[in-house]
Amino acid sequence: xxxxxxxxxxxxxxxxxxxxxxxxxxxxxxxxxxxxxxxxxxxxxxxxxxxxxxxxxxxxxxxxxxxxxxxxxxxxxxxxxxxxxxxxxxxxxxxxxxxxxxxxxxxxxxxxxxxxxxxxxxxxxxxxxxxxxxxxxxxxxxxxxxxxxxxxxxxxxxxxxxxxxxxxxxxxxxxxxxxxxxxxxxxxxxxxxxxxxxxxxxxxxxxxxxxxxxxxxxxxxxxxxxxxxxxxxxxxxxxxxxxxxxxxxxxxxxxxxxxxxxxxxxxx
Amino acid sequence: xxxxxxxxxxxxxxxxxxxxxxxxxxxxxxxxxxxxxxxxxxxxxxxxxxxxxxxxxxxxxxxxxxxxxxxxxxxxxxxxxxxxxxxxxxxxxxxxxxxxxxxxxxxxxxxxxxxxxxxxxxxxxxxxxxxxxxxxxxxxxxxxxxxxxxxxxxxxxxxxxxxxxxxxxxxxxxxxxxxxxxxxxxxxxxxxxxxxxxxxxxxxxxxxxxxxxxxxxxxxxxxxxxxxxxxxxxxxxxxxxxxxxxxxx
Numbered sequence: 252x253x254x255x256x257x258x259x260x261x262x263x264x265x266x267x268x269x270x271x272x273x274x275x276x277x278x279x280x281x282x283x284x285x286x287x288x289x290x291x292x293x294x295x296x297x298x299x300x301x302x303x304x305x306x307x308x309x310x311x312x313x314x315x316x317x318x319x320x321x322x323x324x325x326x327x328x329x330x331x332x333x334x335x336x337x338x339x340x341x342x343x344x345x346x347x348x349x350x351x352x353x354x355x356x357x358x359x360x361x362x363x364x365x366x367x368x369x370x371x372x373x374x375x376x377x378x379x380x381x382x383x384x385x386x387x388x389x390x391x392x393x394x395x396x397x398x399x400x401x402x403x404x405x406x407x408x409x410x411x412x413x414x415x416x417x418x419x420x421x422x423x424x425x426x427x428x429x430x431x432x433x434x435x436x437x438x439x440x441x442x443x444x445x446x447x448x449x450x451x452x453x454x455x456x457x458x459x460x461x462x463x464x465x466x467x468x469x470x471x472x473x474x475x476x477x478x479x480x481x482x483x484x485x486x487x488x489x490x491x492x493x494x495x496x497x498x499x500x501x502x503x504x505x506x507x508x509x510x511x512x513x514x515x516x517x518x519x
Numbered sequence: 520x521x522x523x524x525x526x527x528x529x530x531x532x533x534x535x536x537x538x539x540x541x542x543x544x545x546x547x548x549x550x551x552x553x554x555x556x557x558x559x560x561x562x563x564x565x566x567x568x569x570x571x572x573x574x575x576x577x578x579x580x581x582x583x584x585x586x587x588x589x590x591x592x593x594x595x596x597x598x599x600x601x602x603x604x605x606x607x608x609x610x611x612x613x614x615x616x617x618x619x620x621x622x623x624x625x626x627x628x629x630x631x632x633x634x635x636x637x638x639x640x641x642x643x644x645x646x647x648x649x650x651x652x653x654x655x656x657x658x659x660x661x662x663x664x665x666x667x668x669x670x671x672x673x674x675x676x677x678x679x680x681x682x683x684x685x686x687x688x689x690x691x692x693x694x695x696x697x698x699x700x701x702x703x704x705x706x707x708x709x710x711x712x713x714x715x716x717x718x719x720x721x722x723x724x725x726x727x728x729x730x731x732x733x734x735x736x737x738x739x740x741x742x743x744x745x746x747x748x749x750x751x752x753x754x755x756x757x758x759x760x761x762x763x764x765x766x767x768x
Contacts, residue, residue: 426609
């Protein structure tokens, strides 16, 4: 049997389609903007190379890590995680009713559905650092501002994903409960929530992971937690202390992610 | 039987879906304790007719009285009351898969008790849990009460769906092809439960079926539909199997 194709077969299509005039113009504009972005932000490989010795010096000063302030660092780390847990709990609790209102077929009125979607989108679109600055101004410096910032941020995240989980929940048991005369609260509690539970747990655990990471940064604007410890160490060029804090944050994030992954597997 | 005592009285029912009349000027009556089989080919309008009766599908025209309540003009509250007194068993059982079997049966009471007492068996009063266990016993499944519903077999799931309907304490049970997704023996079991409910407890049962043997073996009356119209309505004993088979040709 011949394995080579027939040389006289039909012509193959062109390897590449030439772009249209508009696509070409947009491509050129995008490339020009990319070049201007590199220039405007002083992106420079030589600068990076020149910074190499400084990087090596800082790295050298980081080791061995200092354990002098291990107690306060551990306390701040615990507070960071407590902020994340409290903020996530408040955010998830508030997200549940908002998600019901944001779910098209569960919302009592289309206007309420759209209004809730807008509120959730605002919570999600504004960065958590901005929420933290706002709450520091409202309730003062400290972890409570951080908890509030995380809670609002989680409303944006969980509100959306809880609503998606409820939208995707199997409609057939809901129809069965409607057919036997159950009202909206009964249908939500009896059929929607049990079906959406894996999605809800997934979103809540992801938001706890995200909150643990972001609660580190919130300290930098005075919203409590270990962030402020890291900032002080860096400002005082105590890189050996800084690496201890960074490693502690890394350990916390890894532990939370691993526990979260285990719980997600259990919830499925 | 006296028409005044009818559990279902429907007349002039019309429903169009996708520009086609799937139910076309249907009049239908069912008396207390009667077991009626609705038969007909795919698209004949059986399932739509059943859903129209409790307004899971809104009729375009016609009158429906269930338990003496005007279903078409019913307010939200009256419609919920009507549905509460009418059990509906779907083809694919429609159980809440992640909930326990007992919770699914307790759900049957959601139309007649406050939602916070029946959305899960964990919060249900002892009397309600006991009643749910009795309903499970009536379909022969008290031993699966603690099992998750998505771990039941097809036949068990359908019997649990019947138990959930019984929990409504209905006078009327509507079943949309309840044996269609079951193997033959599970289908016979389910149909046997319906016959027992009609004969022993005086419940009115209306079921749709593609199984001619189920219609002939388990009903008192057969109503045949073709292209949305009733073309056959007679006591089961007076109908030849060939007459029912002809509805599918």
